[in-house]
């Protein structure tokens with residue numbers, strides 16, 4: 001028998017548990033209090049019932065157990081942790097788990113970008129700690145990034161890959177670094193979209209350009225789906241916001257580079273996205289998925305620009321796509337050079353199956369190759385010149401080298417990397 005323990009039943013935990021149950025795996029689901037447990041239980045039951053109805057079968061609710069205590073942990077083969085994105089909380093939880101778990105239980109974290117090695121160090125079994133990074137909505141998105149910590153054993157990684165396969169996920173092994181592959185790239189894409197708002201765009205305009213390009217959802221809708229509070233926690237922990245920064249009059253530069261406080265300001269208003277019924281868009285009720293334009297956001301953006309003396313300019317769809325897609329690919333080249341991803345094709349798979357990247361454009365690295373590496377380089381140089389305080393727009397070393405060496409086909413990129421040290 002295979003039993004999994006799912007810790008935290010928020011946006012991610014409930015989708016992960018549903019994926020496990022649908023694959024015939026018994027799940028013990030845990031939360032912090034009765035209210036959270038009940039909310040998670042209702043959401044998961046509804047998901048399983050919808051799925052069963054579509055397939056004309058009965059929902060496998062018997063495979064689910066809900067609890068507030070760790071006492072059922074002894075028989076568990078695998079733990080998947082999906083509590084808040086908070087290093088101290090996760091370390092604490094891992095320490096507590098080790099007091100009860102069997103010696104050979106695999107401990108997986110669904111962290112979206114924290115250091116898997118640091119988390120592993122809080123346990124008595126570093127070789128059995130692996131990142132299992134699911135994507136929202138976790139019962140729908142096909143991707144699973146399996147994060148290979150520096151002390152994760154090959155057996156533990158292959159076990160996580162095998163579980164992913166059983167869940168019918170597309171599994172990609174990635175190295176451990178902040179944000180791994182997908183979110184490390186996403187950060188730059190998200191930054192560009194938010195700068196575009198500062199400069200004069202609206203969330204609707206950016207999302208429309210991205211959706212016309214072929215993304216399943218624009219980035220602001222995705223942010224609302226994932227929850228704006230996730231990134232807020234990370235920024236607080238990394239010193240970008242907090243007691244040392246004046247939040248009454250937020251500055252547009254932090255730690256020596258451009259910083260846009262708009263997402264923090266939304267979170268301060270309790271606008272966390274779908275989960276609170278308000279984010280970049282408005283929703284009929286918390287948990288609803290239908291995004292509607294919110295006139296308050298337009299006023300919020302205009303007040304912000306007035307405060308900083310920014311004159312809104314017209315931004316073309318072409319600029320939206322170039323700044324978003326090329327900053328994504330640019331970081332992809334850095335990831336390749338550092339040996340965090342095995343190959344450009346893996347990066348493309350991550351974006352196709354994890355982030356709703358347009359299939360017909362073949363993933364960000366393939367797209368960069370199609371557009372032409374010299375064109376991508378030229379555009380990045382142009383945008384970096386316009387925004388010298390955004391280091392991520394500076395063309396990566398590998399992109400420059402590939403262009404200098406005649407833009408070889410994507411299959412040959414790796415052979416142009418000097419002293420490649422794989423993190424896999």
Ligand SMILES: CCCCCCCC(=O)CC(=O)SCCNC(=O)CCNC(=O)[C@H](O)C(C)(C)COP(=O)(O)OP(=O)(O)OC[C@H]1O[C@@H](n2cnc3c(N)ncnc32)[C@H](O)[C@@H]1OP(=O)(O)O
Nearest residue numbers: 112135136137140216217222223225226230289354355356
């Ligand atoms: C971002 C900054 C914050 C960073 C925080 C950490 C983030 C991470 O660590 C990594 C992430 O997860 S980032 C988010 C990645 N996810 C995406 O980019 C989603 C892209 N969207 C899609 O692929 C499709 O729109 C999607 C597949 C969602 C829906 O496609 P369709 O419209 O074809 O789907 P349907 O067939 O109508 O429904 C299938 C199931 O999906 C549910 N759904 C649909 N639209 C949704 C939406 N807008 N929000 C939430 N759920 C949604 C729908 O309810 C249905 O569910 P079930 O009935 O239970 O199967």
Ligand SMILES: NC(=O)C1=CN([C@@H]2O[C@H](COP(=O)(O)OP(=O)(O)OC[C@H]3O[C@@H](n4cnc5c(N)ncnc54)[C@H](O)[C@@H]3O)[C@@H](O)[C@H]2O)C=CC1
Nearest residue numbers: 008009010011012031032082083084085110111112136226
């Ligand atoms: N939201 C997203 O799109 C994604 C989030 N992640 C990661 O997944 C993790 C969870 O994120 P979300 O589900 O978005 O957060 P969330 O805030 O929606 O849910 C977190 C849940 O954990 C529960 N919790 C907190 N402490 C707990 C404890 N000690 N024991 C049991 N439950 C506890 C909370 O009550 C809450 O229900 C984070 O590490 C996040 O970075 C990963 C991929 C995507």
